[in-house]
Amino acid sequence: MRKPKVAFITGITGQDGSYLAEFLLKKGYKVVGLVRRTTSIRRANISHLLGKVAIEFGDLLDFHTIEAVIRKYQPDEVYNLAAQSVPADSWSHPIYTGEITALGVTRTLEAVRSAKPDAKFYQGSSREVFGGAKHRVCNEETPFLANNPYGVAKVYGHLITRTYRESYDMFACGGILFNHESPRRGLHFVTRKISMGVACIKLGIKSPPLNETGEPLVKEGKLTLGNLDAKRDWGYAKEYVEAMWLMLQKKQPTDYVIATNTLYSVRDFCKIAFGHVNLHWKDHVESHEKFKRPTEITASRGDYAKAKKELGWKPRISFKELVELMVAADLKRLSSSG
Numbered sequence: 001m002r003k004p005k006v007a008f009i010t011g012i013t014g015q016d017g018s019y020l021a022e023f024l025l026k027k028g029y030k031v032v033g034l035v036r037r038t039t040s041i042r043r044a045n046i047s048h049l050l051g052k053v054a055i056e057f058g059d060l061l062d063f064h065t066i067e068a069v070i071r072k073y074q075p076d077e078v079y080n081l082a083a084q085s086v087p088a089d090s091w092s093h094p095i096y097t098g099e100i101t102a103l104g105v106t107r108t109l110e111a112v113r114s115a116k117p118d119a120k121f122y123q124g125s126s127r128e129v130f131g132g133a134k135h136r137v138c139n140e141e142t143p144f145l146a147n148n149p150y151g152v153a154k155v156y157g158h159l160i161t162r163t164y165r166e167s168y169d170m171f172a173c174g175g176i177l178f179n180h181e182s183p184r185r186g187l188h189f190v191t192r193k194i195s196m197g198v199a200c201i202k203l204g205i206k207s208p209p210l211n212e213t214g215e216p217l218v219k220e221g222k223l224t225l226g227n228l229d230a231k232r233d234w235g236y237a238k239e240y241v242e243a244m245w246l247m248l249q250k251k252q253p254t255d256y257v258i259a260t261n262t263l264y265s266v267r268d269f270c271k272i273a274f275g276h277v278n279l280h281w282k283d284h285v286e287s288h289e290k291f292k293r294p295t296e297i298t299a300s301r302g303d304y305a306k307a308k309k310e311l312g313w314k315p316r317i318s319f320k321e322l323v324e325l326m327v328a329a330d331l332k333r334l335s336s337s338g
């Protein structure tokens with residue numbers, strides 16, 4: 001019998017890491033995940049995978065823990081998905097963001113180079129690298145103009161990945177992914193704030209989860225957001241992790257943009273989300289300065305033509321379906337938790 005391929009995922013407890021682990025398990029991989037050591041290991045996104053994936057403790061701050069895992073398991077593929085991944089938090093945590101989201105990539109690449117140099121490496125790059133670019137549609141050739149500490153760290157991560165590819169002949173790819181969401185998205189992101197807010201309001205939840213400023217997400221039937229005019233190219237995370245794997249199956253490593261090439265506003269998201277439960281968004285949504293950002297990125301769409309041509313990848317579900325499945329999942333989650 002052929003030995004199963006081994007994949008190592010940093011950030012396995014996150015949205016993408018957990019979906020990718022499920023996807024790779026279905027493909028017959030042995031999956032190893034890096035988890036940050038904490039005093040309690042309650043990890044909602046991977047609780048159903050415990051026993052099916054190997055968990056190793058480590059941190060992107062700590063080169064030795066990453067290298068030891070790679071040396072032990074000799075993975076065929078390494079997916080670096082761990083990051084301080086919240087752009088909004090990167091203004092208040094610029095140095096930490098640089099340590100994890102930028103230098104953490106070099107630590108992981110160095111660990112691969114030292115312990116399993118022929119492993120294929122995927123870097124979780126972001127559309128934030130384009131930042132304030134003038135382009136309304138961005139592709140792999142669009143210049144990087146990151147304009148927040150997270151985006152700047154992602155530029156570093158992307159370019160160091162390319163540098164290792166060119167300097168050491170490593171198989172290293174950067175997936176420049178536009179925003180992608182799901183019921184596993186963190187509550188600090190606007191889509192999940194809205195879907196959870198809708199569910200709390202619809203079900204009349206008395207003690208809602210806390211928002212990013214530590215206040216109840218919903219107060220007196222109101223959900224407070226920031227800039228309702230902000231626009232994003234939003235896709236479905238479950239589809240995006242497939243693109244990561246496809247990139248590592250190619251003969252030659254290169255970088256790809258993954259996106260839907262559509263653009264919607266936060267207001268559009270609210271309209272569909274509240275409408276799905278027969279409520280009107282205007283009755284429940286407020287906008288407050290404290291959730292607005294010092295700079296916004298340009299409202300740009302992603303051109304995924306290269307991924308479509310070379311990987312055979314394209315987005316499948318619509319924006320409306322995405323919003324509705326997120327709202328439905330939060331309604332279900334809250335209903336079953338009593």
Ligand code: NDP
Binds near residue numbers: 176178
């Ligand atoms: P999540 O925020 O859901 O997951 C981030 C993961 O990183 C978590 O598993 C987290 O662990 C882990 N992590 C954070 N800090 C450290 C650390 N110091 N050491 C080890 N692990 C750490 O992000 P997503 O799944 O949404 O995104 C995956 C990657 O893709 C990230 O790099 C993100 O920046 C990037 N990306 C995401 C996009 C999106 O729209 N989702 C778009 C473009 C890029 P813990 O559970 O302990 O917090």
Ligand code: GDP
Binds near residue numbers: 087088188226231
């Ligand atoms: P990001 O693109 O990775 O920063 O994803 P977010 O979901 O955090 O933000 C997407 C857009 O929504 C940004 O332009 C925000 O300014 C806007 N936005 C509006 N209100 C909110 C809010 O309450 N929280 C967050 N996180 N973003 C908001």
